[in-house]
Amino acid sequence: MTSVNQPHDHHLCISEALQEARTLCQQKGARLTYLREKVLELVWQSHQPIGAYDILAELAKQEERVAQPPTVYRALDFLLEQGLIHRLSSLNAFIGCPHPGKKHNSCFLICQNCRVTQEIDHQAINQSIASCATDQGFKITDAAIELTGLCSICQEAQG
Amino acid sequence: MTSVNQPHDHHLCISEALQEARTLCQQKGARLTYLREKVLELVWQSHQPIGAYDILAELAKQEERVAQPPTVYRALDFLLEQGLIHRLSSLNAFIGCPHPGKKHNSCFLICQNCRVTQEIDHQAINQSIASCATDQGFKITDAAIELTGLCSICQEAQG
DNA sequence: TGAAAGATGTTATATCATAACCGAATCGCT
DNA sequence: AGCGATTCGGTTATGATATAACATCTTTCA
Ligand SMILES: [Zn+2]
Ligand SMILES: [Zn+2]
Ligand SMILES: [Zn+2]
Ligand SMILES: [Zn+2]
Numbered sequence: 001m002t003s004v005n006q007p008h009d010h011h012l013c014i015s016e017a018l019q020e021a022r023t024l025c026q027q028k029g030a031r032l033t034y035l036r037e038k039v040l041e042l043v044w045q046s047h048q049p050i051g052a053y054d055i056l057a058e059l060a061k062q063e064e065r066v067a068q069p070p071t072v073y074r075a076l077d078f079l080l081e082q083g084l085i086h087r088l089s090s091l092n093a094f095i096g097c098p099h100p101g102k103k104h105n106s107c108f109l110i111c112q113n114c115r116v117t118q119e120i121d122h123q124a125i126n127q128s129i130a131s132c133a134t135d136q137g138f139k140i141t142d143a144a145i146e147l148t149g150l151c152s153i154c155q156e157a158q159g
Numbered sequence: 160m161t162s163v164n165q166p167h168d169h170h171l172c173i174s175e176a177l178q179e180a181r182t183l184c185q186q187k188g189a190r191l192t193y194l195r196e197k198v199l200e201l202v203w204q205s206h207q208p209i210g211a212y213d214i215l216a217e218l219a220k221q222e223e224r225v226a227q228p229p230t231v232y233r234a235l236d237f238l239l240e241q242g243l244i245h246r247l248s249s250l251n252a253f254i255g256c257p258h259p260g261k262k263h264n265s266c267f268l269i270c271q272n273c274r275v276t277q278e279i280d281h282q283a284i285n286q287s288i289a290s291c292a293t294d295q296g297f298k299i300t301d302a303a304i305e306l307t308g309l310c311s312i313c314q315e316a317q318g
Numbered sequence: 319t320g321a322a323a324g325a326t327g328t329t330a331t332a333t334c335a336t337a338a339c340c341g342a343a344t345c346g347c348t
Numbered sequence: 349a350g351c352g353a354t355t356c357g358g359t360t361a362t363g364a365t366a367t368a369a370c371a372t373c374t375t376t377c378a
Binding site (some may be wrong): 226 | 359
């Protein structure tokens, strides 16, 4: 199991993510239009979260027609609804989900140096969160767990 | 131990928070100016997170001189540095810390109905987060754990 | 083919946050 | 008390993120 902050063939990540998105959308009868797929591809450009306006800027470079913010936000909303991407509220940015279609809980490890962000579905965290909610009689509908720090590679590099 | 979403004498919460802030700032040689204390008091107006511009609006009502955004943000930055308040990135809002000065980890339970937000320092969560980080060789410097849902009272009310 | 629904274009604006510069208040020292 | 250094707050302008509202185009499907 190679991690997102290790060197790897990232084109494979992109093509797999896009293929999986096509399959999932077809199954659900959701319309993965050209624009939505393009935005998804841009989100997957790296394992670093990307902001809506950065996507907008990339679109401006790559497409003839210059898009406006609502265009990008609508595509992002669609991708969020389909579970193809996640939003990181601590960064106001978006990142591709590595296992869409599978029910999961997310915990994000965000490197403050290289910005590479890893999504983890960690059972102990899930259980402790659930027991915390139970303790308080709280019914969770959404959990944002975003851990910022230094990834293993950046720790080595920085001593 | 009465919870923040139970009826209680909230003036006591406010006065205790302000008193504790004065004590802590004095100990640390930090200057809790009139404005900073006023902003802290406004943050403590309720157990619901408050946005910077809502604070600004309250200041405009209560003070002669109308403040500008940087004034509020500077006060908030000070209060954050002193650990007197927390910022909830999923809401772009701020809430008073119920136990400043004590080292702790925070997990926030945010009711999406009444917006009352409870800060918890939950050992099982802390441990699972720590073990997740260890597993990944990740060194955490900051954790944002924000759980949104329905508090016990709002669950009852809504059936 | 044509009505309905859905997607995108377009304009404007709301909301959240900070840069940069300046004068006023406070502090530390003599 | 006097004075230089530092911190605080005022002010203006702008940057960054996100959405409302309405028009137009495209797809669906009866
Ligand atoms: Zn990759
Ligand atoms: Zn890193
Ligand atoms: Zn209270
Ligand atoms: Zn509630």
